[in-house]
């Protein structure tokens with residue numbers, strides 16, 4: 476399998492109110508094409524910072540190494556590449572709050588995905604070519620929402636809106652989908668549909684998926700690999716099925732109970748954990 480994402484010694488320090496906060500510490504990892512990877516860890520462990528760094532939205536410290544997508548540098552030693560905009564086209568990002576424009580229809584929201592090539596006037600006036608519209612419909616077909624193309628996005632359910640956000644990532648030809656807690660605000664049934672859509676896309680299109688998650692059962696069900704962060708350091712990187720209650724208890728302490736979901740997903744306690752093969756990284 477070819478490597479699509481390489482991160483070498485990512486460090487990120489924030490300074491606020493005179494205090495130093497090491498959000499990422501020597502994070503080194505590689506992700507191959509088509510992998511589905513969950514990024515877990517307690518609140519404040521650095522998950523969003525890592526996702527933002529990969530998308531070039533957060534500049535790492537100078538003592539960091541390279542961060543590359545398909546062999547092309549997004550940033551290196553605390554400096555963004557001057558090709559960052561181009562490389563960003565290979566990445567789609569979705570967030571907990573779907574970031575759609577409610578007043579626009581679904582199709583136009585998808586077309587916003589190719590907006591770097593358009594000016595704001597062209598978007599508002601919906602000046603898109605037939606070829607671009609066909610691409611939008613194709614992306615909507617892939618997420619099972621082609622019948623909703625001309626409906627206002629605000630009329631869609633949360634799960635459907637998240638799938639529109641995925642279609643917006645697909646239209647620009649993204650081969651990597653980054654997600655920051657994509658199902659955190661969804662009910663179990665909508666979460667299931669969103670995650671099944673992603674699994675389907677990763678299998679059909681070899682789409683690589685890296686997502687921060689608070690729900691461990693979702694990671695167990697849909698992600699083959701899990702990376703766990705504790706205070707900015709990778710403390711586990713391996714097969715999701717190798718995650719044990721001990722590791723989770725170390726990560727989440729007494730908050731572990733809060734990560735349980737309803738019966739649609741196996742709970743941490745109920746999940747069968749057989750012969751764990753640990754890859755503990757210190």
Ligand SMILES: Nc1ncnc2c1ncn2[C@@H]1O[C@H](COP(=O)(O)OP(=O)(O)OP(=O)(O)O)[C@@H](O)[C@H]1O
Pocket residue numbers: 489490491496497498516517518519520521522523524525687
């Ligand atoms: N812009 C910022 N300025 C100052 N500190 C920040 C900034 N962004 C993040 N941090 C700090 O960096 C650390 C990691 O934050 P991050 O948001 O990456 O954690 P997280 O694991 O995504 O948390 P959550 O699960 O709550 O979203 C936290 O201590 C946070 O307060």
